[in-house]
Amino acid sequence: MKSDSDHTETERNPSGSTSKVGRGNAGNATKLALGRGLDVGTANLVSGAQDVDGNVLIKIQRNAFIDIERDDYTRNMLTRLNVQYVVIENRMVVVGDPAFELANIFNRETRRPMKDGFISPKEADAMPIEKLLLENLLGAPTQENEVCYFSVPAEPIDAERNVVYHQGVFAGLLKKLGYNPKPLVEGHAVVFAELAEDDFTGIGISCGGGMFNICVSYKSIPALTFSTSRAGDWIDRNVANVLGIKASRATAIKEKGVDIRKPRNREEEAVEIYYRNLISYTLENIKTRFESAEGMPQFPEPISIVFSGGTSLVGGFIDVCKDEFENIKFPIPVKEIRLADDPLYSVAKGCLVAALSEA
Ligand SMILES: Nc1ncnc2c1ncn2[C@@H]1O[C@H](COP(=O)(O)OP(=O)(O)OP(=O)(O)O)[C@@H](O)[C@H]1O
Numbered sequence: 001m002k003s004d005s006d007h008t009e010t011e012r013n014p015s016g017s018t019s020k021v022g023r024g025n026a027g028n029a030t031k032l033a034l035g036r037g038l039d040v041g042t043a044n045l046v047s048g049a050q051d052v053d054g055n056v057l058i059k060i061q062r063n064a065f066i067d068i069e070r071d072d073y074t075r076n077m078l079t080r081l082n083v084q085y086v087v088i089e090n091r092m093v094v095v096g097d098p099a100f101e102l103a104n105i106f107n108r109e110t111r112r113p114m115k116d117g118f119i120s121p122k123e124a125d126a127m128p129i130e131k132l133l134l135e136n137l138l139g140a141p142t143q144e145n146e147v148c149y150f151s152v153p154a155e156p157i158d159a160e161r162n163v164v165y166h167q168g169v170f171a172g173l174l175k176k177l178g179y180n181p182k183p184l185v186e187g188h189a190v191v192f193a194e195l196a197e198d199d200f201t202g203i204g205i206s207c208g209g210g211m212f213n214i215c216v217s218y219k220s221i222p223a224l225t226f227s228t229s230r231a232g233d234w235i236d237r238n239v240a241n242v243l244g245i246k247a248s249r250a251t252a253i254k255e256k257g258v259d260i261r262k263p264r265n266r267e268e269e270a271v272e273i274y275y276r277n278l279i280s281y282t283l284e285n286i287k288t289r290f291e292s293a294e295g296m297p298q299f300p301e302p303i304s305i306v307f308s309g310g311t312s313l314v315g316g317f318i319d320v321c322k323d324e325f326e327n328i329k330f331p332i333p334v335k336e337i338r339l340a341d342d343p344l345y346s347v348a349k350g351c352l353v354a355a356l357s358e359a
Pocket residue numbers: 040041042043044045116117118206207208209210211212231232233251254255256257308309310311312313314315344
């Protein structure tokens with residue numbers, strides 16, 4: 001299994017459109033190798049494909065939408081702003097990144113089809129919209145029934161959820177688009193994307209919006225996988241609570257250049273405190289689970305721990321991971337703690353690696 005990520009091209013907002021599927025979508029512009037990857041995330045949906053020259057093509061869209069009353073004023077405004085929309089049940093629906101921009105203009109929140117890593121119970125009827133987003137990102141398969149690996153969360157250790165329904169719904173959407181859907185546990189995808197040089201042995205961690213997903217892998221076989229429901233959104237909710245601000249404001253503070261080694265004010269201090277807590281919670285859980293699980297492989301060589309996902313993008317993240325690592329007695333010898341090359345795209349790349357090796 002080999003990932004060719006020498007050359008990665010990325011595109012956000014490929015067509016910005018639900019009605020122009022085909023323009024700028026992965027299926028039509030370039031000749032592609034068979035096999036696709038899809039990262040199904042609470043915050044972002046990311047697709048991965050590889051062209052025949054071995055370049056990896058990544059597309060990313062916010063997993064969000066907004067619906068607006070259908071009237072002439074709004075229609076004219078959307079046309080003027082060059083924002084594509086579809087009409088569903090007499091409402092104008094804008095999906096993906098443009099929905100985010102519109103939410104700011106209208107001073108509203110976007111609607112989110114997923115919460116804490118799973119389909120949101122509040123937005124279960126948003127699945128036709130999710131299908132539009134997937135259509136924009138993936139386009140049609142090059143060949144009917146082309147393999148598409150998609151990420152699913154591992155079973156959470158701190159929430160009463162299971163992945164059966166969530167996985168079934170996304171498999172169904174991908175089938176409708178003409179793909180042969182195959183689930184891949186999110187942490188395992190990080191191992192495929194980031195640990196090729198270590199013979200796929202080590203720990204892959206995806207630090208997302210809704211969850212952290214962890215996979216301890218030995219020669220590409222997962223020895224331990226689990227997820228926790230504390231992640232980026234958890235930081236935002238808590239920071240918002242203690243500061244008495246809106247969660248969206250907390251997100252903005254967190255994403256706009258905080259360095260958690262050097263907080264400059266009370267707000268950034270709150271971000272730092274929750275980040276440290278989250279990182280030590282994650283490492284402690286790996287330790288406890290590893291020690292209590294049966295049949296764990298022996299790791300003869302020290303391993304690498306690789307962090308990926310949007311939540312790992314904050315300034316100083318890896319240094320704080322190293323600090324917190326020093327505070328616990330970890331059960332496996334570790335040679336390196338590092339950040340993925342492209343933290344936001346790791347999971348999609350790992351799904352792509354799995355798909356290419358099978359196709
Ligand atoms: N520069 C940044 N600094 C800190 N956090 C960031 C930054 N950019 C994005 N994030 C956070 O990353 C999170 C989204 O990450 P990601 O796209 O990996 O999640 P996801 O895969 O959609 O979610 P999940 O895997 O939990 O379902 C959000 O909480 C967002 O606030």
